[in-house]
Amino acid sequence: MGLIVCSNSMPRWNETGLSPRSPGGLVPLLAALLKDRGGDWVCTAPADRSVPDTTVRLKGDITLHPVQLDPQVQEDHYLTIGVRLMLWLFHYLLDTPRDPLLDSDFTRAWGSYEVANRAYADRLAALNVTAGDDLLVNDYHLFLVPEMVTSAGGPRPATLSYFHGLPWCEPQYYAILPAAIRSRILASLLCCDVVGFHDSRWADAFTRCCLRLLPGCQAGAGWVTYRERTTRIAVTPFPVDTGELERLSTEERTLTWRQRIAEQAHGRRIVARADRLDLWKNHLRGFAAYRSLLEANPRLAHEWHFCAVTTTPTRTTERSRAYQQECEAAVNEINERFAPSPEMPAVSLVYPDAAGSRHCVTALLSQADVTLVNPIIDGMNLVAKEALFLGRGTPVLLSVNAGAFEHLAPYVTPIEPFDTVATADALLTAMQTPPNTPAPDAGRDRQTSLSTALAPGAGATTWWDNLRDLARQARTSPADGDGR
Numbered sequence: 001m002g003l004i005v006c007s008n009s010m011p012r013w014n015e016t017g018l019s020p021r022s023p024g025g026l027v028p029l030l031a032a033l034l035k036d037r038g039g040d041w042v043c044t045a046p047a048d049r050s051v052p053d054t055t056v057r058l059k060g061d062i063t064l065h066p067v068q069l070d071p072q073v074q075e076d077h078y079l080t081i082g083v084r085l086m087l088w089l090f091h092y093l094l095d096t097p098r099d100p101l102l103d104s105d106f107t108r109a110w111g112s113y114e115v116a117n118r119a120y121a122d123r124l125a126a127l128n129v130t131a132g133d134d135l136l137v138n139d140y141h142l143f144l145v146p147e148m149v150t151s152a153g154g155p156r157p158a159t160l161s162y163f164h165g166l167p168w169c170e171p172q173y174y175a176i177l178p179a180a181i182r183s184r185i186l187a188s189l190l191c192c193d194v195v196g197f198h199d200s201r202w203a204d205a206f207t208r209c210c211l212r213l214l215p216g217c218q219a220g221a222g223w224v225t226y227r228e229r230t231t232r233i234a235v236t237p238f239p240v241d242t243g244e245l246e247r248l249s250t251e252e253r254t255l256t257w258r259q260r261i262a263e264q265a266h267g268r269r270i271v272a273r274a275d276r277l278d279l280w281k282n283h284l285r286g287f288a289a290y291r292s293l294l295e296a297n298p299r300l301a302h303e304w305h306f307c308a309v310t311t312t313p314t315r316t317t318e319r320s321r322a323y324q325q326e327c328e329a330a331v332n333e334i335n336e337r338f339a340p341s342p343e344m345p346a347v348s349l350v351y352p353d354a355a356g357s358r359h360c361v362t363a364l365l366s367q368a369d370v371t372l373v374n375p376i377i378d379g380m381n382l383v384a385k386e387a388l389f390l391g392r393g394t395p396v397l398l399s400v401n402a403g404a405f406e407h408l409a410p411y412v413t414p415i416e417p418f419d420t421v422a423t424a425d426a427l428l429t430a431m432q433t434p435p436n437t438p439a440p441d442a443g444r445d446r447q448t449s450l451s452t453a454l455a456p457g458a459g460a461t462t463w464w465d466n467l468r469d470l471a472r473q474a475r476t477s478p479a480d481g482d483g484r
Contacts, residue, residue, distance in 0.1 A: 002133045003039030005030050008141035010043040029238055032460035034062045042123050047074050067119050076112030079315050086140040090166040091280040091377055121148035131155045137162045147188035159471035162192045166379040168202040171212040186214050193471035194232040198380040199403035203233045232470045239459045240385040248362045257363035265305040266344050272368035274309040274361040274383050277324050280376045282417050287330040289423040294338040301338040301346040309350045309364050311357050365390040370430040374417045378402040385454045395430040407453045
């Protein structure tokens with residue numbers, strides 16, 4: 001029995017096989033899984049055509065299958081539909097007075113999205129997927145692949161799984177999509193044996209969308225039945241690779257970043273945040289909360305340094321570029337008012353290069369005195385898990401709208417992401433906690449349960465085994481149990 005994974009993202013590799021990128025996220029998880037199990041990885045080749053449209057065989061019985069797309073198709077698929085529609089939809093970020101504009105340009109872009117999904121289905125057909133294979137499809141880029149694979153007439157794989165790394169929005173908001181498209185996406189996903197999410201809220205929202213927008217659907221706790229097929233709805237959050245975090249912590253590049261961050265702090269304690277400059281990460285309210293603390297007590301800037309490590313999105317839009325400018329302007333304004341000196345900024349916005357970003361984040365989180373994670377809404381947010389592991393007991397303030405909050409609630413301070421005043425209050429309380437203060441109920445039992453929440457079982461392999469087992473159950477006992 002073989003494992004086949006599909007994702008829009010392509011991994012890095014070298015002569016020794018797949019090379020690590022970070023301790024968490026989809027690509028590292030799939031890389032760890034294939035390193036353990038071997039198998040095939042179908043992924044989108046870079047737009048610059050630096051990777052040939054041929055198979056790449058790696059050590060460990062791993063084969064990559066890059067899918068080459070026409071540049072215009074890739075632009076429409078990734079940016080127009082993937083970012084401007086899907087990412088903004090599932091994060092409640094559509095500018096509904098203006099978008100989506102369902103005109104001829106949208107129709108062309110959706111046609112490109114179908115072409116890209118068809119290219120994946122065709123590559124899978126060329127692999128001769130058999131009834132002995134397990135197929136895992138990932139994320140919003142490939143919504144139509146399950147439909148295309150199961151309607152092709154060939155053998156159905158032993159298990160067909162889909163995992164959704166984003167939030168899933170409520171039916172009224174999901175219904176912004178054109179009726180034919182929204183129904184087709186749901187019906188395609190219900191061709192799978194299991195559909196997985198990071199958080200029960202996203203799983204429940206998906207189920208409600210099916211019940212409301214697909215006539216004839218039935219659902220129970222952890223399952224949806226449509227057209228005589230039952231799909232398990234699973235909550236299986238990604239684990240953090242704690243071993244990779246430990247390895248990163250000792251690397252020379254991480255130690256260099258630790259020194260640079262410490263020099264920038266000038267002996268002050270550190271408030272940390274680390275995330276990409278995505279619209280939903282909520283940087284501006286985080287900076288506004290910190291500014292309000294400094295307005296009430298300017299001396300805090302002599303005692304504390306707010307260090308925000310960030311990267312820009314792979315493909316930017318006019319909204320993300322404007323957002324970056326607003327964040328930089330907010331940081332500059334805080335520093336002009338409150339920095340003790342030009343050499344001691346009150347707030348730093350750090351842009352590490354792509355090769356060193358994980359080392360920089362690891363260095364920051366491992367020496368933070370408080371970590372702020374305040375997304376408006378997030379499918380998971382693995383930074384919160386990384387902060388808990390690397391911080392060894394330092395306070396982590398986590399948005400209640402992050403998918404990770406469901407699993408980490410006993411170990412973090414909850415914050416309401418839209419409430420800047422409440423965020424400032426929570427920050428001040430955390431900053432006033434004496435260093436090295438044990439967390440409430442600290443002890444072996446708490447540490448054991450935290451370890452389970454961060455990286456259950458054996459990490460990527462256990463995550464996949466749980467998802468695959470639920471897919472197998474959907475074949476053998478269609479609506480028995482809750483799927484969670």
